[in-house]
Amino acid sequence: xxxxxxxxxxxxxxxxxxxxxxxxxxxxxxxxxxxxxxxxxxxxxxxxxxxxxxxxxxxxxxxxxxxxxxxxxxxxxxxxxxxxxxxxxxxxxxxxxxxxxxxxxxxxxxxxxxxxxxxxxxxxxxxxxxxxxxxxxxxxxxxxxxxxxxxxxxxxxxxxxxxxxxxxxxxxxxxxxxxxxxxxxxxxxxxxxxxxxxxxxxxxxxxxxxx
Numbered sequence: 514x515x516x517x518x519x520x521x522x523x524x525x526x527x528x529x530x531x532x533x534x535x536x537x538x539x540x541x542x543x544x545x546x547x548x549x550x551x552x553x554x555x556x557x558x559x560x561x562x563x564x565x566x567x568x569x570x571x572x573x574x575x576x577x578x579x580x581x582x583x584x585x586x587x588x589x590x591x592x593x594x595x596x597x598x599x600x601x602x603x604x605x606x607x608x609x610x611x612x613x614x615x616x617x618x619x620x621x622x623x624x625x626x627x628x629x630x631x632x633x634x635x636x637x638x639x640x641x642x643x644x645x646x647x648x649x650x651x652x653x654x655x656x657x658x659x660x661x662x663x664x665x666x667x668x669x670x671x672x673x674x675x676x677x678x679x680x681x682x683x684x685x686x687x688x689x690x691x692x693x694x695x696x697x698x699x700x701x702x703x704x705x706x707x708x709x710x711x712x713x714x715x716x717x718x719x720x721x722x723x724x
Contacts, residue, residue, distance in 0.1 A: 604645035
């Protein structure tokens with residue numbers, strides 16, 4: 514399903530890819546460039562959350578061997594797989610929130626794919642909906658760092674039908690990826706805020722804060 518979804522929402526993925534790959538080269542020096550004035554009390558923070566799906570082969574390549582634990586993967590490695598075309602940005606949401614305030618956003622992306630075999634008078638029809646939401650509260654902004662409490666949720670729903678004029682089969686499937694936590698972020702530096710592993714790979718949540 515992930516491969517079909519990637520092809521279906523290529524416009525969304527391409528747009529986020531351009532933005533995310535620019536973050537892969539962020540260094541500690543870049544993070545330290547934010548002055549105390551720029552991150553003073555009352556600052557408005559741009560917080561972006563991206564769910565990225567990486568297949569097991571790409572994960573093993575990133576770690577230089579057998580993939581053992583998702584904790585061994587960094588945000589830079591995940592973004593590197595995106596840049597190489599070996600990972601999929603499934604969803605991306607962004608909010609602007611001031612210190613001490615709460616903001617939330619929800620988005621939906623829909624896709625459809627049809628396949629038909631004229632010779633057998635049979636075909637397949639698949640529809641996907643990707644819903645993503647982010648609720649964030651900025652607790653404190655100080656010296657280039659941001660303390661945030663957030664809730665991110667992504668639901669991928671798939672409905673498929675296949676068969677011919679005599680018989681038709683319908684299938685429904687959904688995948689939920691949810692992360693709720695408090696975290697400290699350095700301004701301008703992407704971090705992995707959560708992950709979910711399965712047999713084929715893993716879904717990573719990458720958070721990025723900026724002024």
